[in-house]
Amino acid sequence: MRAFRISAPASSANLGAGFDAVGIAIEIRITAEVRERAPGLANRWTYRGAHAPTHDGLRTCIEAGIAALAPSAPPLDVDLDNAIPLGAGLGSSAAAYAIGVAIGAQFAPATIEDDVQARAVAALEGHPDNALAAWYGGAVVAATGDDGLTSIRFPPPDVRAAVVVPSIVLPTAEARALLPQTYARADVVHNIQRAALLGAALAAGRIDLLRAAVRDTLHQPYRAAAIPGLREALALEDPALAAVALSGAGPSVLALVFGDPRPVAARIAACFERAGVASTVLTPALAASGVSMTLAEPATGSA
Numbered sequence: 001m002r003a004f005r006i007s008a009p010a011s012s013a014n015l016g017a018g019f020d021a022v023g024i025a026i027e028i029r030i031t032a033e034v035r036e037r038a039p040g041l042a043n044r045w046t047y048r049g050a051h052a053p054t055h056d057g058l059r060t061c062i063e064a065g066i067a068a069l070a071p072s073a074p075p076l077d078v079d080l081d082n083a084i085p086l087g088a089g090l091g092s093s094a095a096a097y098a099i100g101v102a103i104g105a106q107f108a109p110a111t112i113e114d115d116v117q118a119r120a121v122a123a124l125e126g127h128p129d130n131a132l133a134a135w136y137g138g139a140v141v142a143a144t145g146d147d148g149l150t151s152i153r154f155p156p157p158d159v160r161a162a163v164v165v166p167s168i169v170l171p172t173a174e175a176r177a178l179l180p181q182t183y184a185r186a187d188v189v190h191n192i193q194r195a196a197l198l199g200a201a202l203a204a205g206r207i208d209l210l211r212a213a214v215r216d217t218l219h220q221p222y223r224a225a226a227i228p229g230l231r232e233a234l235a236l237e238d239p240a241l242a243a244v245a246l247s248g249a250g251p252s253v254l255a256l257v258f259g260d261p262r263p264v265a266a267r268i269a270a271c272f273e274r275a276g277v278a279s280t281v282l283t284p285a286l287a288a289s290g291v292s293m294t295l296a297e298p299a300t301g302s303a
């Protein structure tokens, strides 16, 4: 009976101008302790952690990942420990799909190459920026469409993260519905210039370029209408601030910070507070590794 532990990190998609293209992994994780059960038994799921699931949303993502690679997987005992705030723009669904695919690979009829697994996560998640950051860790740039999926991964920049999670509910679908169908050429050119700069800055480790590279005209200004305090947070100036952006579809804000991230996090939280919105502050490291698996102790007794 196989038993192992799999974890996957949170992620912050976009980094401003890299809308739907850039993602960065954050050292806040979903961890699954997985044990194979005897044939004929049902799956058994337990939930815990700072953001313990209260319904089967994450489980559904994990099961889809397992089914994509191993439709005939044996019954499993899965103990899910979640530290990623849910539905907050921090890639909890991408982490869950990544865990599911990694479990599925363990029970697939043949060995599945790593990049095939990564593509499966991206296909299930629908957003390669979150999906590949969860899978590979570090920072990723991804392009997807009729020409398939092309991506590159970089080590995370040498900064700390400040993640401020406002107590606003903004489902990804709603945050996307706020965006216009068409854009002015000047806004598109603005983002192309900065997204190209962002990719180059990540590739070259030029943290000093990030502040300029993340400025966005395609999604953050529109999403700000649903996130009181966001405009002010994105306009913050601070010598310790390497970059500040809406995290994914929001409502969380990610700041990349030189040195102690707490003062910058407090300034972002104050922007929300002035707008009448409470928030929670996290100061995680950026995650250099994505999905990781370790073998667990052999089961003792019960199936």
Ligand SMILES: Nc1ncnc2c1ncn2[C@@H]1O[C@H](COP(=O)(O)OP(=O)(O)OP(=O)(O)O)[C@@H](O)[C@H]1O
Pocket: 011, 013, 052, 053, 054, 055, 056, 057, 058, 059, 061, 085, 086, 087, 088, 089, 090, 091, 092, 093, 094, 130, 171, 172, 247, 248, 249, 250
């Ligand atoms: N209370 C909950 N218990 C279990 N699962 C939840 C709960 N709330 C949300 N979920 C699940 O968490 C996932 C949230 O995914 P969603 O794509 O909306 O946001 P996210 O992954 O946190 O952020 P983003 O994709 O914008 O970075 C969904 O799969 C949803 O079903």
Ligand SMILES: N[C@@H](CCO)C(=O)O
Pocket: 013, 014, 019, 020, 021, 127, 129, 130, 172, 176, 219, 248, 249
């Ligand atoms: N790039 C996506 C991320 C959603 O998880 C967006 O901004 O809508």
